[in-house]
Amino acid sequence: MQKLTAALVVVVGLVVFPRATLARDSEVELACATIDVPALGEPLPAKVDACIATILRKMPLAQKVGQLTKYTWGALTGPAVGLTGGYEELIARGEVGSIFNVADATLVEKLQRIARDHSPLGIPLLFGYDSVHGYRTTYPVPLALAGSFDVGLAQQAARIGALESAYAGIDWTYAPMVDISRDARWGRIVESFGEDPLLASRMSAASVRGFRSHIMATAKHFVAYGAAESGRDYATVDMSPERLYEAYFPPFRAAVDAGVDSIMVAFNDVNGIPMTCNKPMLRDILRGVWGFKGVIVSDYGAIGELMAHRVARDRVQAGKIALEASVDVDMQSAVYAETLAELVLRGEIPEALIDESVRRVLRAKLSMDGWNRDYTPRTPPPLDRSFAREAGRKSIVLLKNEGVLPIDKHRVKRIALIGPLADSRVDMLGPWHGQGRPEDVVTVFKALTERVTRDEVTLTYAPGIDERPGADEEPMNAIERAVNDARAADLVIAVVGETEQSSGEAASKTWLGLPKAQEQLLRAVFTTGTPLVTVLVNGRPLALPWLDDGAAAIVESWHLGIEHGHAVVDVLFGDVAPTAKLAATVPRAVGQEPLYYSMRPSGRPLRGADSGILLADYPERYFSRYIDEKNAPLYPFGYGLTYTRFELGDLRLASSTLTPADTLEVHVRITNVGERDGIEVVQLYVRDDVATTTRPGKELKDFARVDVPKRQSRDVVLRVPVRELAILDANGVPLVEPGTFTLWVGNSSAGGLEAQFEVTP
Numbered sequence: 031m032q033k034l035t036a037a038l039v040v041v042v043g044l045v046v047f048p049r050a051t052l053a054r055d056s057e058v059e060l061a062c063a064t065i066d067v068p069a070l071g072e073p074l075p076a077k078v079d080a081c082i083a084t085i086l087r088k089m090p091l092a093q094k095v096g097q098l099t100k101y102t103w104g105a106l107t108g109p110a111v112g113l114t115g116g117y118e119e120l121i122a123r124g125e126v127g128s129i130f131n132v133a134d135a136t137l138v139e140k141l142q143r144i145a146r147d148h149s150p151l152g153i154p155l156l157f158g159y160d161s162v163h164g165y166r167t168t169y170p171v172p173l174a175l176a177g178s179f180d181v182g183l184a185q186q187a188a189r190i191g192a193l194e195s196a197y198a199g200i201d202w203t204y205a206p207m208v209d210i211s212r213d214a215r216w217g218r219i220v221e222s223f224g225e226d227p228l229l230a231s232r233m234s235a236a237s238v239r240g241f242r243s244h245i246m247a248t249a250k251h252f253v254a255y256g257a258a259e260s261g262r263d264y265a266t267v268d269m270s271p272e273r274l275y276e277a278y279f280p281p282f283r284a285a286v287d288a289g290v291d292s293i294m295v296a297f298n299d300v301n302g303i304p305m306t307c308n309k310p311m312l313r314d315i316l317r318g319v320w321g322f323k324g325v326i327v328s329d330y331g332a333i334g335e336l337m338a339h340r341v342a343r344d345r346v347q348a349g350k351i352a353l354e355a356s357v358d359v360d361m362q363s364a365v366y367a368e369t370l371a372e373l374v375l376r377g378e379i380p381e382a383l384i385d386e387s388v389r390r391v392l393r394a395k396l397s398m399d400g401w402n403r404d405y406t407p408r409t410p411p412p413l414d415r416s417f418a419r420e421a422g423r424k425s426i427v428l429l430k431n432e433g434v435l436p437i438d439k440h441r442v443k444r445i446a447l448i449g450p451l452a453d454s455r456v457d458m459l460g461p462w463h464g465q466g467r468p469e470d471v472v473t474v475f476k477a478l479t480e481r482v483t484r485d486e487v488t489l490t491y492a493p494g495i496d497e498r499p500g501a502d503e504e505p506m507n508a509i510e511r512a513v514n515d516a517r518a519a520d521l522v523i524a525v526v527g528e529t530e531q532s533s534g535e536a537a538s539k540t541w542l543g544l545p546k547a548q549e550q551l552l553r554a555v556f557t558t559g560t561p562l563v564t565v566l567v568n569g570r571p572l573a574l575p576w577l578d579d580g581a582a583a584i585v586e587s588w589h590l591g592i593e594h595g596h597a598v599v600d601v602l603f604g605d606v607a608p609t610a611k612l613a614a615t616v617p618r619a620v621g622q623e624p625l626y627y628s629m630r631p632s633g634r635p636l637r638g639a640d641s642g643i644l645l646a647d648y649p650e651r652y653f654s655r656y657i658d659e660k661n662a663p664l665y666p667f668g669y670g671l672t673y674t675r676f677e678l679g680d681l682r683l684a685s686s687t688l689t690p691a692d693t694l695e696v697h698v699r700i701t702n703v704g705e706r707d708g709i710e711v712v713q714l715y716v717r718d719d720v721a722t723t724t725r726p727g728k729e730l731k732d733f734a735r736v737d738v739p740k741r742q743s744r745d746v747v748l749r750v751p752v753r754e755l756a757i758l759d760a761n762g763v764p765l766v767e768p769g770t771f772t773l774w775v776g777n778s779s780a781g782g783l784e785a786q787f788e789v790t791p
C-alpha cells in the first residue's frame with residue numbers, strides 16, 4: 031500500500047513539475063554546486079561559507095523556515111499529526127527542508143528533482159530514517175549488540191545499516207539511540223545500549239563512526255529519556271545534576287566527540303523543563319560547553335506537544351521557545367512552518383535566530399554533497415547475512431547451563447521444539463526493524479530443521495500455544511501436544527518470550543513475566559522431567575526466577591534479526607560458544623525496578639552475599655531491603671556464561687599511588703581452565719571509598735574481550751585515566767578527590783578479584 035501511494039505521488043510529481051520547467055538559481059549553483067565536498071567527517075572547505083551566505087542573502091523568510099521543517103512521508107512513527115505525504119507543492123515552493131520515513135529510492139529521486147530543479151533556490155532535501163538495528167539487513171537490537179562488549183561489531187553494524195540506507199537515498203539516520211536505560215519496564219530499553227555509561231559511550235562513539243562512513247548520524251534522545259518515572263514512556267524525569275553528568279550525559283558526549291552530525295531531543299521534561307525547549311541543556315550545555323555545532327532536531331511532533339506539557343499557551347509560543355532553546359528542525363509538528371515567520375514579523379524573535387539554524391541545516395546538506403550527488407536509484411547491496419549471523423552469535427547470553435549445552439548429538443537423538451516464537455519470523459526482527467522483512471528471517475525452527483537433517487536427530491515441533499489472532503487450536507490441546515512431544519524427547523528446546531511489538535516505543539510494561547500461557551506451557555513441560563533448554567526472545571530484561579529454577583539451560587537471545595535461528599542453533603550445538611554479557615541487569619521481580627548494578631549504598635546497605643537473602647531467612651529488618659524479595663538481581667549486569675571456564679589471577683597494579691594526571695594500569699592473568707577455546711569479557715570496576723558525596727557501589731571503568739585457547743593463559747591490561755574518577759564538586763566542576771579507591775576485576779559486575787589504590791593530590 032505504501033509503495034502504491036509512493037508510485038502515485040511520483041506520477042503526480044512528474045505531471046506537475048515537468049523537466050522542461052527546470053530553473054535553478056545560477057548564483058546559488060555557482061556558489062554551492064562547485065564545491066569539492068570531502069568525505070563525511072573531513073572538514074568542509076571554506077567555500078561552504080560563501081555558499082551559505084549566498085543562500086541566506088537570497089532566501090525569503092518562508093523558505094528559511096522551510097529549511098527547518100521536516101515531514102514524514104508514507105509511514106507514521108508517531109501519532110497522526112499533519113500529513114503523511116503529498117508535499118510536492120511545498121517542496122517546489124522551497125518550504126520543506128527534509129523528509130523522513132521514505133524508504134524508496136525512486137521516490138527520493140523524484141522529490142530531490144523537484145527540490146533541485148523546481149524550487150526557487152534549488153536546495154536539496156535531506157531524507158531521514160530510523161536505522162536502529164539495520165535498514166534491510168536486520169541485525170541484533172542494540173540492547174543485545176551492546177552485550178557483545180565488542181565495539182568493532184557495533185561500528186560494523188552501523189556501517190552496514192548506513193550503506194543500505196544510502197542506497198535507498200537516505201542521508202540522515204536517527205541512530206544511535208544512546209539513552210541510558212535502567213528500567214526494564216520502559217519498552218525503549220531495547221533500542222539502547224543498556225544501563226552502563228561507559229559501555230554505552232563506547233558503543234555510541236563506535237556507532238557514530240560506523241554510520242558516518244555513509245550517512246549522517248543522530249544521537250538520541252537528549253537527555254535522560256530512559257529515566258522516565260515509573261518506566262512509562264514519555265513521562266517526567268526529575269534528576270540531580272550529578273546523575274546527569276555521571277550517567278546520562280556521557281554517551282551523548284561520546285557521540286559529540288566522535289563527530290555526530292545531529293542530536294535528537296527527548297520527548298520528556300527534565301527537572302521541570304521539557305527537553306524540546308530546554309535552553310539551559312541545549313544552548314548552554316550541548317552547544318556551549320560541549321561545542322556541538324550540528325543540527326538539533328526535535329522528536330516526532332514534540333514542538334506541538336509543548337502545549338500538552340503546559341509550558342506553551344499556543345503553537346506560536348511553542349515555536350518561539352523551541353527555537354530559542356536551539357532546536358533547529360521541527361519534526362512533523364509543523365509549528366515552525368506556521369509560526370516562525372509571524373514571530374519575526376512581530377519582532378518576537380530576530381531573523382538572525384532563524385538564520386543560525388538554517389546555516390546548520392545547510393552545512394549538513396553540503397556535508398552530504400547534496401548539490402552534486404547523483405540521486406539515480408542504484409541496485410541495493412544484497413543482504414549481509416554473514417554479518418547478521420556473526421553479530422547474532424556474539425549477542426547471545428548464556429544465563430544458565432546445567433551441562434545440557436552444547437547439545438551432545440551422540441546423546442540427544444530426539445528434540446522436541448516448542449514455543450510460539452520458534453517459527454515466528456516477524457518477532458525475530460525486533461521492534462524498530464526498518465525495512466527488515468519477515469520473509470528474510472531464518473527462525474529457530476528453520477535452522478534446527480536444517481541442522482537435524484545433517485546430524486540425524488529427530489525433531490518434532492509443537493508451538494504449545496498460539497496467541498496470535500486466527501490461532502485455531504484449543505489452548506489446552508496445544509499444550510498437551512507439546513507436553514507429549516517433550517515427554518518422548520531427550521531434550522526440549524522452548525522458544526518463548528515477547529513478540530516484537532512488546533518492546534520499543536510506547537511499549538512500557540508493569541509486568542516483566544512471560545505471557546501467562548507461555549508460563550503455563552513451560553511449567554507443564556517441567557513435569558515431564560525432560561531437560562529443558564529455554565531460548566528467550568525479548569526486548570527487555572524479564573523477571574523469571576521460576577524459570578531459572580526449572581530450566582536446565584537458559585539462552586537469552588533477544589531479537590537477533592534475520593539470522594536469528596542460525597545464530598541460536600550455532601550456539602546450541604556448540605559450533606560457536608556464547609560470549610555475550612548482559613548490558614542490563616535482570617531483576618527477580620518488577621518491583622525491584624529501576625534496578626542497576628551501580629546503585630549507591632544507602633546508610634543501611636544489605637551488601638554482597640547478603641543481598642541475596644530473604645527477610646524470612648535473615649530477619650534483621652532495618653536494612654535497605656524488601657520484605658518479600660531479595661535485593662539481588664536474578665542475573666547481574668555484565669554476566670554471561672560460556673562453554674569453558676576461566677580463572678583470573680595475578681592481579682597487579684602498575685602503581686597503587688596515583689595523581690589525577692596519571693592513568694591507573696591494572697594487570698591480570700586470565701586462564702582458560704576448560705577443554706575448549708574461549709572468549710571472556712574481563713571487566714574492571716572501581717569504587718571511590720570515601721568521598722564528599724555518596725558514590726555508586728561500583729562503576730565499570732574498562733573492559734576487554736579476550737581470546738584464550740584451552741589450557742592457556744593471557745595477560746590483560748586494563749586502564750583508567752584517573753581524571754575519569756572525578757565527581758562533581760559543589761560548583762558542578764569535576765574534581766578527583768584524593769583518597770583510597772577499591773577496584774574489582776571480574777567477569778561480571780558481581781564479585782571479582784579485589785585491590786586498592788590511592789589517589790594523592
Ligand code: BGC
Pocket residue numbers: 107108130160204250329330535
Ligand atoms: C521516536 C524517534 C524517531 C522518530 C522518527 C519518534 O517517535 O521517538 O526515536 O526517530 O519517531 O521516526
